[in-house]
Amino acid sequence: MLLRHGGAGTTALAGWGRRCGAAGRPQWTAAAAAAAGGGAGGARPGRPGKPQHAPDARPPPPPPAQQQQREQQRQRGSGGGEGKGAPADVVVCGAGAAGLAAAYFAAAAGARVLCLERTREAGKKILMSGGTRCNVLPQAADPDNDFFTESPRSALRALLASWSVEQAKEWLEGPVGLRLSLEEDTQKWFPASNSGRDVRDALVGACRRAGVEFRYDSSVEGLEQWPAAEEADAKSSGGDTGADGDGSSSSGGEGAAESAAAAAAAAGPAAPRGGKRRAPAAPRRGWRLRLAGGGEVAARCVVVATGGLSFPAVGTDGTGKQKPPPLEAPPSPHPTPSAPLAPAGPLPKPPPKTAPQNRPPNILSSLGHPLAPPYPALTPLTGPHPGGAGLAGLSLQTVRLSAPRRRGGGGGGGGGKKASPLSPRGGFLFTHRGFSGPSVLDASHTAVAALERGQPPPPLLAAWTGEGAEEWDARLRGGGGAPVSTVLQRGGVRERLAAALCEALGVAGRAAAQLRKEERAALVEALTAYPLQVQGHEGYKKAEVTGGGVPLNQIDCATGESRLLPGLFLCGEVLDLFGRIGGFNFHAAWVTGRMAGRGAAAAAAAAAAAAAAGGGGAVGDPPAGAGEGV
Numbered sequence: 001m002l003l004r005h006g007g008a009g010t011t012a013l014a015g016w017g018r019r020c021g022a023a024g025r026p027q028w029t030a031a032a033a034a035a036a037g038g039g040a041g042g043a044r045p046g047r048p049g050k051p052q053h054a055p056d057a058r059p060p061p062p063p064p065a066q067q068q069q070r071e072q073q074r075q076r077g078s079g080g081g082e083g084k085g086a087p088a089d090v091v092v093c094g095a096g097a098a099g100l101a102a103a104y105f106a107a108a109a110g111a112r113v114l115c116l117e118r119t120r121e122a123g124k125k126i127l128m129s130g131g132t133r134c135n136v137l138p139q140a141a142d143p144d145n146d147f148f149t150e151s152p153r154s155a156l157r158a159l160l161a162s163w164s165v166e167q168a169k170e171w172l173e174g175p176v177g178l179r180l181s182l183e184e185d186t187q188k189w190f191p192a193s194n195s196g197r198d199v200r201d202a203l204v205g206a207c208r209r210a211g212v213e214f215r216y217d218s219s220v221e222g223l224e225q226w227p228a229a230e231e232a233d234a235k236s237s238g239g240d241t242g243a244d245g246d247g248s249s250s251s252g253g254e255g256a257a258e259s260a261a262a263a264a265a266a267a268g269p270a271a272p273r274g275g276k277r278r279a280p281a282a283p284r285r286g287w288r289l290r291l292a293g294g295g296e297v298a299a300r301c302v303v304v305a306t307g308g309l310s311f312p313a314v315g316t317d318g319t320g321k322q323k324p325p326p327l328e329a330p331p332s333p334h335p336t337p338s339a340p341l342a343p344a345g346p347l348p349k350p351p352p353k354t355a356p357q358n359r360p361p362n363i364l365s366s367l368g369h370p371l372a373p374p375y376p377a378l379t380p381l382t383g384p385h386p387g388g389a390g391l392a393g394l395s396l397q398t399v400r401l402s403a404p405r406r407r408g409g410g411g412g413g414g415g416g417k418k419a420s421p422l423s424p425r426g427g428f429l430f431t432h433r434g435f436s437g438p439s440v441l442d443a444s445h446t447a448v449a450a451l452e453r454g455q456p457p458p459p460l461l462a463a464w465t466g467e468g469a470e471e472w473d474a475r476l477r478g479g480g481g482a483p484v485s486t487v488l489q490r491g492g493v494r495e496r497l498a499a500a501l502c503e504a505l506g507v508a509g510r511a512a513a514q515l516r517k518e519e520r521a522a523l524v525e526a527l528t529a530y531p532l533q534v535q536g537h538e539g540y541k542k543a544e545v546t547g548g549g550v551p552l553n554q555i556d557c558a559t560g561e562s563r564l565l566p567g568l569f570l571c572g573e574v575l576d577l578f579g580r581i582g583g584f585n586f587h588a589a590w591v592t593g594r595m596a597g598r599g600a601a602a603a604a605a606a607a608a609a610a611a612a613a614g615g616g617g618a619v620g621d622p623p624a625g626a627g628e629g630v
Helices: 008-018 030-036 064-076 097-108 124-128 153-160 165-173 196-210 228-237 248-267 438-452 469-477 484-490 495-505 517-528 584-613
Strands: 088-093 113-116 180-183 188-191 213-215 220-225 287-291 296-304 372-377 400-404 419-423 428-430 434-436 460-463 530-532 545-549 568-570
Touching: 088 097, 088 287, 088 584, 097 113, 097 196, 097 296, 097 584, 113 196, 113 296, 124 196, 153 584, 165 180, 165 584, 188 196, 196 213, 296 584, 372 438, 400 438, 428 438, 434 438, 438 460, 438 545, 469 484, 469 517, 484 495, 495 517, 517 530, 568 584
Parallel strands: 088 113, 088 296, 113 213, 296 568
Antiparallel strands: 180 188, 220 287, 287 296, 372 545, 400 419, 400 460, 428 434, 460 530
């Protein structure tokens, strides 16, 4: 099933949009439909669960209550004076790809949006993606083969069914204002300018036109819900529960954590299939965000888009993930069993392990939100080369990797022990320490996740030319008096690799006609299912993305809202979801960012309507004076 340019593949996936709620019921509300133009997940009014296939170029106007609120804010002025401390409808934590998408769609739905970025500029990873060219989308996306999760795959399908590749492309070319060009040989969409900076600047510009306010050098160190009892007291007495309130900071965090823990306990363990169990609904309350340096911000709803742990130099610090293992992974206590044809060779001594320093607290786990353990994904692997030979620098374009699939695991979700392809393309590089290239990066998560959890990694089997056993057996039988290495080279094996394989099997200098039956069988296996000896990985420093995170069955797949902490919305790498190399992670960022932004705007609109109906202040509306002085 492909999410391809609005074609039949998208329609085929539409039914999955219904399977993300409790007992398969669609999750939507009238408030969400009114505020986000057909529902945060794209459902048409009166037809819950059906994805809406129109692009979001012209968002609908916000509801009357929210229009009135925004007009009052404009009259007060947003730059200072009385309006300076006014709580935002939606605060987005993180200005990466997912955070920028969330901020845009929340603002386009009518919300007053503040985007907080811990570094000095937005979208640093966008600038370096695709070798700075930034491949913003794949040509097509298959949720079963292009994305990985350890959550129920029904939730993954439902999430990706909410917005197609073509719809994301129309958004980028329409409201965002990019001109895209398809690279035919790689099936990737790039900006016509081949500039990641143009992508980042266009996204920020679209957000600003929609009304998003940005604050840089603003690291979120804590996230707290307003305690219901304290808020009620404040409303009845006219008191202020801001930063200087009597114990409100600590009680807010403890209350949220206790609420989430109680909800998780009531829900029971995560269901093996999507949406069968869910936490009981809890009332939405406003949020207070504590910033590094002592400032605070108040919001009706919060979107967490803080990214993962990969490329820490660009500002990814794990604010929304659990603490990572050391950046340099130690050698595995469970190396892949050596094949007789490939004795282990010496490895360069790894650099000393260094634990990350000055890492901020994890804002999700501190609230009691369970997380799947994180691990580096799309990262190079370490281990000896075939026969212990030094093949560093050798690049191959025809390699196919496969491994046994694990049911429900990160390998793609198929059951059984049969080897299945993990990388549908070539691009394999022997490095000084092991293996890299697109095919290795796409498959690396199966080994890395096991190594990080102290388990033996599943075997990664390499077909060096992509051909099967029958083709190679016939080629060797017909080799006649030609040297075996020559026959291998004629079949597409590079000279250095052919020599290493022949040396490892003890057939160097032999003619193909001289091979015994068992020798030919061993050589065919080495050519079509060679077990890479994976002993470690290069860690977060070289990982493209981060695996693990918030399980998909702990969010509403129509809105991105946490099932444990209402009013908290999640998107991007904080979720247990990532794609392979080739624009798939950008697609996941656009889809989940749109989902969370629209969902948060709808929830904020509902809170604003309740506040207007109640004569000032309601659950979800932070107390007066909250967040002032930021």
